[in-house]
Amino acid sequence: MAKKPTPEELSKINYSLPYTGWMYNPVEFKDGMFCNASKPESLNTVDFPNARKWSVKDEDWNLPENWKEIVLEAMKERLEKYRSFRLFMDICVRCGACADKCHFFLGTGDPKNMPVLRAELIRSVYRRYFTKSGQMLGNLAGGRELTLDVLKEWWYYFYQCSECRRCSVFCPYGIDQAEITMIGREILNLLGLNIEWIAGPVANCFMKGNHLGLEPHTIKSNFEFMIDDIEEITGVKVDPSFNRKGAEVLFVAPSGDMFGDPGTYTCMGYMMLFHEIGLDYTWSTYASEGGNFGFFTSNEMAKRLNSKIYAEAQRLGVKWIIGGECGHMWRVMHQYMDTWNGPADFLEVPVSPITGTKFENAGSTKMIHIAEFTADLIKHGKLNLDPSRNDHLKVTFHDSCNTSRGMGILDEPRYVIKNVCNNFHEMPEDTIREKTFCCGSGSGLNASENMELRLRGGFPRANAVKHVQQHHGVNMLANICAIDRAALPPLMNYWVPGVDVAGMHELVANALVMKGEKERTQDMRLEDLPEKEGAEDV
Amino acid sequence: MLWSRQAPEAQELPEAEMKTKMNGDDMATKLNDILRKKKPAILKRWLDAISATYSGEAAAFLKGQKNQFTGPMGYTIQEGLEGLVDGLIDEAPFEEIAPYLESIIKIRAVQDFSPSQAVAFIFHLKKIISEESQNTSDAQGVADAAALTAFELKIDTLALISFDLYMEARDKIYQLKSNESRDMVFRLLQKERRLLEMQEQGLEQGPNTETPILK
Numbered sequence: 001m002a003k004k005p006t007p008e009e010l011s012k013i014n015y016s017l018p019y020t021g022w023m024y025n026p027v028e029f030k031d032g033m034f035c036n037a038s039k040p041e042s043l044n045t046v047d048f049p050n051a052r053k054w055s056v057k058d059e060d061w062n063l064p065e066n067w068k069e070i071v072l073e074a075m076k077e078r079l080e081k082y083r084s085f086r087l088f089m090d091i092c093v094r095c096g097a098c099a100d101k102c103h104f105f106l107g108t109g110d111p112k113n114m115p116v117l118r119a120e121l122i123r124s125v126y127r128r129y130f131t132k133s134g135q136m137l138g139n140l141a142g143g144r145e146l147t148l149d150v151l152k153e154w155w156y157y158f159y160q161c162s163e164c165r166r167c168s169v170f171c172p173y174g175i176d177q178a179e180i181t182m183i184g185r186e187i188l189n190l191l192g193l194n195i196e197w198i199a200g201p202v203a204n205c206f207m208k209g210n211h212l213g214l215e216p217h218t219i220k221s222n223f224e225f226m227i228d229d230i231e232e233i234t235g236v237k238v239d240p241s242f243n244r245k246g247a248e249v250l251f252v253a254p255s256g257d258m259f260g261d262p263g264t265y266t267c268m269g270y271m272m273l274f275h276e277i278g279l280d281y282t283w284s285t286y287a288s289e290g291g292n293f294g295f296f297t298s299n300e301m302a303k304r305l306n307s308k309i310y311a312e313a314q315r316l317g318v319k320w321i322i323g324g325e326c327g328h329m330w331r332v333m334h335q336y337m338d339t340w341n342g343p344a345d346f347l348e349v350p351v352s353p354i355t356g357t358k359f360e361n362a363g364s365t366k367m368i369h370i371a372e373f374t375a376d377l378i379k380h381g382k383l384n385l386d387p388s389r390n391d392h393l394k395v396t397f398h399d400s401c402n403t404s405r406g407m408g409i410l411d412e413p414r415y416v417i418k419n420v421c422n423n424f425h426e427m428p429e430d431t432i433r434e435k436t437f438c439c440g441s442g443s444g445l446n447a448s449e450n451m452e453l454r455l456r457g458g459f460p461r462a463n464a465v466k467h468v469q470q471h472h473g474v475n476m477l478a479n480i481c482a483i484d485r486a487a488l489p490p491l492m493n494y495w496v497p498g499v500d501v502a503g504m505h506e507l508v509a510n511a512l513v514m515k516g517e518k519e520r521t522q523d524m525r526l527e528d529l530p531e532k533e534g535a536e537d538v
Numbered sequence: 539m540l541w542s543r544q545a546p547e548a549q550e551l552p553e554a555e556m557k558t559k560m561n562g563d564d565m566a567t568k569l570n571d572i573l574r575k576k577k578p579a580i581l582k583r584w585l586d587a588i589s590a591t592y593s594g595e596a597a598a599f600l601k602g603q604k605n606q607f608t609g610p611m612g613y614t615i616q617e618g619l620e621g622l623v624d625g626l627i628d629e630a631p632f633e634e635i636a637p638y639l640e641s642i643i644k645i646r647a648v649q650d651f652s653p654s655q656a657v658a659f660i661f662h663l664k665k666i667i668s669e670e671s672q673n674t675s676d677a678q679g680v681a682d683a684a685a686l687t688a689f690e691l692k693i694d695t696l697a698l699i700s701f702d703l704y705m706e707a708r709d710k711i712y713q714l715k716s717n718e719s720r721d722m723v724f725r726l727l728q729k730e731r732r733l734l735e736m737q738e739q740g741l742e743q744g745p746n747t748e749t750p751i752l753k
Binding site for chain 2: 007008010011030032061099106107108109110111114260261427430431448449451452456459461463464467473490493494495
């Protein structure tokens with residue numbers, strides 16, 4: 001009879017690294033930890049090179065023959081072009097301050113998810129080919145040959161980084177792992193090695209104006225549903241316009257808000273707010289995407305997708321632009337847009353027509369985030385709010401990585417939420433504001449096939465939510481990012497059942513007392529407001 | 539749920555005379571007292587055992603993670619193990635200790651473990667308890683074998699509960715994946731359904747009806 005394994009033997013997993021060291025330890029593709037390979041048609045749409053059919057788990061990735069040359073040439077080009085990249089390759093002293101700051105390391109325990117080691121994957125190749133010591137001494141100087149195994153390792157781990165930048169907050173040198181990941185992905189992209197969850201939306205956005213590929217008539221009919229719902233809830237029929245020339249403001253929201261719950265409730269909130277204050281604004285079915293998945297492929301692609309916002313603003317002749325509740329939209333518009341496609345001299349510095357506030361911070365880009373706009377409205381007492389309509393909610397706020405660490409929108413959303421909700425509770429200090437934990441699905445990693453990765457990466461965030469749920473009965477996780485609205489619901493469902501997810505403007509919409517509205521008995525989700533239950537029976 | 543039923547060891551213990559039962563209770567109390575004193579050693583060994591299932595660096599981090607928020611995995615596991623040991627010693631009902639087990643199992647269910655690897659840490663406790671309860675210089679002497687067997691039966695119950703929890707977690711993950719696929723087309727389905735209803739009511743000719751919102 002075969003020997004039965006003891007419990008100790010059963011759970012004995014040999015995780016000790018081989019004596020040859022991490023450099024020579026080929027990557028193992030584990031199910032649930034990576035996204036599906038990009039499809040050739042998606043890459044062809046935007047003329048990305050080396051588009052072909054390939055599969056992650058295949059031994060042969062059908063790489064172009066000169067792939068190594070392409071990679072090294074691309075590295076050389078970027079080392080010369082971006083001084084930051086060369087610095088990040090040179091200056092790490094391996095102090096380890098970043099190691100336990102990455103949500104993916106905290107959730108997976110995989111050492112290659114430590115930011116220092118993730119960077120070392122590319123840094124070792126840099127040393128071997130671009131430093132004298134590495135060229136002469138090879139791995140004695142921490143260099144290593146660029147092999148197919150190394151390339152596969154890059155792919156696996158650069159698509160396990162959500163570019164959240166939390167590690168860079170703690171790095172004494174300010175090394176920005178997000179930028180290293182971006183460049184790593186950009187180089188991989190030259191070999192046609194993308195993921196379909198990013199490449200597909202990029203192609204859609206390029207052809208149809210938004211990630212979801214919604215065409216004008218689909219956008220229109222989706223809005224009809226939302227307008228009907230608003231009327232049912234408030235008795236007020238809002239009347240948004242599309243592609244209207246001569247409007248004062250162009251409003252660009254992430255397309256997720258137009259299509260998927262709970263984003264749609266936030267989208268209804270935008271419409272109700274603008275209707276109530278009588279803003280002269282228009283939506284666009286062409287510049288119909290606030291997000292920019294091009295940002296997760298290459299600098300050039302991000303620039304191409306971003307350009308449609310200014311192009312549309314110019315075509316419609318608007319004066320300035322408001323962006324919807326989107327995280328990476330903020331980072332793109334705040335840190336890249338002006339360099340790529342600005343200055344937008346044909347636009348005016350945004351001035352709120354309701355309060356007269358001039359948004360000097362957007363003096364060059366001419367585009368602000370709606371969190372700034374709404375906070376300003378409330379600060380000037382321009383909104384009639386009844387926060388008790390959110391009394392059924394105990395709310396906490398998740399800072400999105402891009403809005404908090406991408407030169408911060410930190411206080412505006414808190415100010416708005418505290419004005420529209422009576423019950424607000426912060427999560428613990430180490431998990432909010434600049435030190436916020438990522439949702440685990442940022443930078444285009446919110447596919448379904450990598451659910452295990454997302455759940456592991458999102459665990460530190462969920463853990464903090466669980467704390468406020470246990471101590472304050474929190475049941476709603478507010479945010480100002482469309483990826484959060486897509487990624488956090490499953491995260492909560494797994495780790496903290498009983499906590500729902502809402503965009504900030506859904507909460508605003510609940511509280512907003514509109515002129516001519518009927519008595520509200522339902523919230524934006526068409527669910528009965530607790531205190532109004534049975535009111536009709538009286 | 540398994541833990542909502544009466545604990546099996548209570549049913550399986552042989553019927554006995556009141557006097558014998560009282561002796562049994564005394565012995566159980568004695569064992570619990572011994573284990574209470576040994577708790578730090580038990581927890582350390584159990585944490586070592588569960589940490590050994592992670593890689594070298596991760597294991598070191600896991601054991602060093604004391605902060606609830608910056609080291610959530612280590613904290614949750616350590617808190618969970620302590621909650622389980624306390625619950626077993628204090629003879630808490632299973633519904634009270636199951637949440638500690640759940641918090642650990644949920645973590646292991648999304649990590650790189652096979653089902654048996656994910657739950658095997660429960661069985662380590664048997665060996666640890668058995669050794670620690672015998673290895674005592676306490677004046678009261680070593681624990682009674684029957685009391686130890688009864689204690690081990692409680693650990694077996696925990697093991698059974700952990701299978702349930704593991705499957706529940708994995709089911710949830712598949713459910714989340716399928717929900718995401720469904721939600722992606724939900725609005726489309728809703729639209730189609732409503733159009734169908736409108737057509738049935740003769741209110742709508744087709745999906746291309748013009749409305750005034752495109753100005």
